[in-house]
Amino acid sequence: MHVLMDIQVSPGGVGTSVSPYIAECQRIFEAAGLTYQLHGYGTNVEGEWDDVLAAVKRCHERLHDMGAVRISSYLKLGTRVDREQSLQDKIDSVRDKI
Numbered sequence: 001m002h003v004l005m006d007i008q009v010s011p012g013g014v015g016t017s018v019s020p021y022i023a024e025c026q027r028i029f030e031a032a033g034l035t036y037q038l039h040g041y042g043t044n045v046e047g048e049w050d051d052v053l054a055a056v057k058r059c060h061e062r063l064h065d066m067g068a069v070r071i072s073s074y075l076k077l078g079t080r081v082d083r084e085q086s087l088q089d090k091i092d093s094v095r096d097k098i
Helices: 019-031 049-065 087-096
Strands: 002-012 035-039 042-048 070-078
Touching: 002 019, 002 049, 019 035, 019 042, 019 049, 042 049, 049 070
Parallel strands: none
Antiparallel strands: 002 042, 002 070, 035 042
């Protein structure tokens, strides 16, 4: 099943800057072959359900390996079965109406 996800990863116990940890998750999404786009407060990701959630698991595992003692991830997941839709389709739909 194709899924669209918005994820915000918040590693704890790592100091003020979390950008090295977020960058590592970006590398994980890339290595998984997922479509993803970083934004100011998270990352949009799309792909097959099992691949997307496996990448989230890898993010948590890797960030713990990097020293994060606590990680909270906030996910929004969307699926639909009436037609195929990508993240870009959703953006284009709004832009067409502006």
